[in-house]
Amino acid sequence: MEQMLNFAQGPLFRLAFAVLVVGLLRRAILMAWPAYVAWRRARDQSIRWSNYFKDLESWLFPLTHAMTSRLVFTAVSYFFHVGLILVPIFLADHVSLWTVSISLTLPALPKSVADILTILTMAGVTFLLVSRFVHPMMRKLSKWEDYTVLILILFAFISGYVAGRSWNPISYNAMLLLHVVSAEILMMAVPFTKLSHCILFPFARLCSEIGSKLASDINYTYVSPITRGKRP
Amino acid sequence: MSHKNHYLPRPMKPVEDESFDAFLQAMEKVLQEGNYGVPLSIFADLCTGCLRCADQCQVFQASGEARDVPHSRTEEVIRIYREFFHPRANGWFSRRKQQQDIREQFNLRDLNENLYRCTLCRRCTEECPMGIDHRLVARFGRQVLSEMGIVPQNMGGSTHEQIFGIGNTSAFPRPAIIDALEFLEEDTYDTYGLKCTFPQDKEGAEYLIFHPVSDYMMEAETLMGIGIVMDLIGHDWSVSTYYADAINYGLFFDDGALMMVLDKMVQETKRLKAKKVVIGECGHATRSALGYWKSHFESEGIEIMSILQVTAEALRQGKLSPKREKNPQKIVLHDPCNIVRGCGIITPQREILEACSMDYVEMKPNGVKNYCGGGGGSIVICEDLEPFRNQVAGKVKADQIKVSGAEMVCAPCANCKKMLRELVDHHKLPVTVIGLHDLLAKSLMVEAPQDTAPTAA
Ligand code: SF4
């Protein structure tokens, strides 16, 4: 057990982290390079930055959007994201793992705050899972990936939360192993699933704007269906 | 598929090749010519299926069908792009299987119908946390269809007339336009007691106005209103009788058509040596011109603006003195998507309405958050889609109008007016539909026509 745990927290963790970083970098490049090329060839190279930043800001603090529609859903997803980002990075135990494995020193969250965030996240992810299942239209349009990702997150959070508790039904090490491995699977899944929206999200609006621009090197012409095929 | 109702915009000609490969080929060409691949490549991974977009789409709200959730409307196109054109994110393992699935499920008719169930209003994008632009994807899909030769009958016919035929979408010969202008002159005097000229093909006039050409037959009051305003301001203006049309359906389905129409406008402007081009009361014409002119023709040194901006500016400078009492009715303002969300023109129409009417109210929601009337994105042009637009796409708007309790709906857009009139008829709403400059003209009216009636400037 000890050995396995050491392996999971050591080499396996470094591997997962590498997959995460390299995978996301690959996604970023696959997005940024074509976007740059498209922008270079666009007739109109202006970008409405102020609109862009206003829009981005409105989603980083989505109060007005929450008021527009789906107040509860939006609020829950928001706080779920806060926990999901903060806890894996700044929980005290994680901070020491960062230091040991990739020698990165980070400030740690106070335990009580981390606990509250963890509970919020678990509640949030459960809510999202249930609503995906209960809401008829959401159920209809959800793919297996949507469920898997949520279940994986839920599992990683629950196992991490339970491991250190006195009422942990199995041994500390066993639970910790489950936690570490599930979290590492999650990390490796990020670049290959919809979780990659963590890096793509800020750029979607930019890509849309560039995508709607016409190219300067093309002489746009229209072939009417009436004369189609009649061309010399 | 087992949908309750089918509303398919009939293509102009029978489709030559309905196969999936023909679709792929067309898609490849469109991707090469444009920049659409950039957003398409990330949209699939971004969508979390939160369905906020469903709450925003007036089509889904009325139909409740899964295919009308914006997320599903564009899903197929995005998926095809991803599996066939993009160096895929989640590996190479399942690609062949995915491609096979797509091939088997592909149904050109359904796709065509689906893409023409979107009014291209862009309301969903405003509320998508991920910024997925369904309008852009639907527009891209239509471009691919057009590349295959699939264009709805009415739109294809009008566009053909405009680019390759008589020179405008309504196929009015030049004498008809000249007649109409002369008639407008007389009628302005008879109706409003104002002597006002409608200069034709005046070389070197500062302002050249392009109206949506259908206005010459259908919306004479709007044209009179604009004529009166231009005269009272004292602008040196003119319209062309050779190339008169601002309508640009290319915005809805084909970049080639879009550019060719714009090019015609630029050529005519240069021929008449005008410095400023004004687009009449029309949403999509304003967006296609303002949105693409700057980038493509700015080097020509020709300025471009909407008539709403011109009139609002004149009001601000006190060059017009409308009498609000002339329009005492309760009037509700409809925002055309292409003007508010497309061009960001939000206050000018409100300033004008405020100045020329006693009791104007807003729809809820309004401005950039407005609802499309149901005829956007060419839906109002296609005959085959009439039941769809009145029963489904326009339902939310009809309810909005009902709730407002107004006697009049004012819409500064030719297509919106046509759509709203149909809606009012269909839902038997106790309102009349009117253009913005129609109202302004009424408020500028001189009591009784006299020979000493004030002339312009
Ligand atoms: S709002 Fe955006 S992210 Fe949510 S389901 Fe619709 S397209 Fe997907």
Ligand code: SF4
């Ligand atoms: S653009 Fe408008 S009509 Fe089209 S899917 Fe979005 S909200 Fe619906």
